[in-house]
Amino acid sequence: MHKKLFIPGPTEVRDDILQAQAKPMIGHRSKEFSALYEGIVNKIKQALNTKNYVIVFTSSGTGIMEGAIRNCVYKDVLCCVNGAFSDRWFKIAKACGKNADAITVEWGKAIKPEMIEEKLKQKKYDAVTLVHNESSTGVRAPLEEIAEVMKKYPDTFWLVDTVSSLMGDKIEIDKLGIDVCLASVQKCFALPPGLAVCTVTERALERTRTITDRGYYFDFDAMLKRYEKDRQTPTTPAVTLMYALDKQMDKILAEGMENRYKRHLEMAKYVREWAKKYFALFPEPGYESVTLTCVDNTRKITVADLNSELGKRGFQISNGYGDLKEKTFRIAHMGDLTLDEIKELIDNINDILKL
Numbered sequence: 001m002h003k004k005l006f007i008p009g010p011t012e013v014r015d016d017i018l019q020a021q022a023k024p025m026i027g028h029r030s031k032e033f034s035a036l037y038e039g040i041v042n043k044i045k046q047a048l049n050t051k052n053y054v055i056v057f058t059s060s061g062t063g064i065m066e067g068a069i070r071n072c073v074y075k076d077v078l079c080c081v082n083g084a085f086s087d088r089w090f091k092i093a094k095a096c097g098k099n100a101d102a103i104t105v106e107w108g109k110a111i112k113p114e115m116i117e118e119k120l121k122q123k124k125y126d127a128v129t130l131v132h133n134e135s136s137t138g139v140r141a142p143l144e145e146i147a148e149v150m151k152k153y154p155d156t157f158w159l160v161d162t163v164s165s166l167m168g169d170k171i172e173i174d175k176l177g178i179d180v181c182l183a184s185v186q187k188c189f190a191l192p193p194g195l196a197v198c199t200v201t202e203r204a205l206e207r208t209r210t211i212t213d214r215g216y217y218f219d220f221d222a223m224l225k226r227y228e229k230d231r232q233t234p235t236t237p238a239v240t241l242m243y244a245l246d247k248q249m250d251k252i253l254a255e256g257m258e259n260r261y262k263r264h265l266e267m268a269k270y271v272r273e274w275a276k277k278y279f280a281l282f283p284e285p286g287y288e289s290v291t292l293t294c295v296d297n298t299r300k301i302t303v304a305d306l307n308s309e310l311g312k313r314g315f316q317i318s319n320g321y322g323d324l325k326e327k328t329f330r331i332a333h334m335g336d337l338t339l340d341e342i343k344e345l346i347d348n349i350n351d352i353l354k355l
């Protein structure tokens, strides 16, 4: 039996989207591919309301996390660390040979704008990395307030991981001034894993061109030059996944972005209310994710047992991440899931736990 996924990726993929992949192959040097890729890029720009460049990489999101560092950082980068994925970006920066400093706060807490400002006052950084939606803790960063600080330091580029929030939580990329905004498609896009998407500002592209050791596969300039030339990619892309992405962008646009954001918020509010009634929320108040809820396991239930009982009924949630295993658990409400499906899951949890 298939277990419906309420985990923070991969999320549940609808049948018509799965079917969209099962089409005869086309060559990636064909006119058909150029039309497919151009269509995808334009639809993503429309959905995100951005004038920035859009690139689709055949990789998971981590690839672009590394790419963003290599394309935008000469030497010094400031990494905001408040969970597993933000810590991964810090490690990536060091692995790329950059001088990386971190602002580290306890898991479950948010990085505040004043913490970033304090660091930027002391030292000139090429870029700041920030994870918008920490999937390990369910913490959502205050992007609007941080944007105000970033605007005071125009030479410092802003790289934002929206891996588990883009297309589910409204992010005004252009207004906020995000230089590189990246996401994986197996989260709020509700697609199978294998593609990652980013937006890139003109100034970020200009800087990329001045960095000689920016690597090869994730070279933004090479990707965009090839796109400019014939709407293709320098290397072989995952064409089947692009069929699915194209169809999914049509469906996302048909739903309407405001409706999509509203649906995510309604699901989040429902799960938060339930969690507050029977458990507690793990994130610091006011910084709760809109796409997943991290529940503090105050009742000391055995999360693994709950999940195996849920599995028998055709549902799957996530245990806590890393050290938070059994101390927390996570219910994702992202992608194409509906409030009715969330209610069905919660009813089943209540029934199993006799709440």
Ligand SMILES: Cc1ncc(COP(=O)(O)O)c(C=O)c1O
Residues within 6 Å of the ligand: 008, 009, 060, 061, 062, 063, 085, 131, 133, 134, 135, 136, 161, 162, 163, 164, 184
């Ligand atoms: C916030 C966040 N950043 C980065 C990643 C890594 O993405 P990927 O697994 O697509 O490389 C994840 C994956 O769960 C994530 O949730």
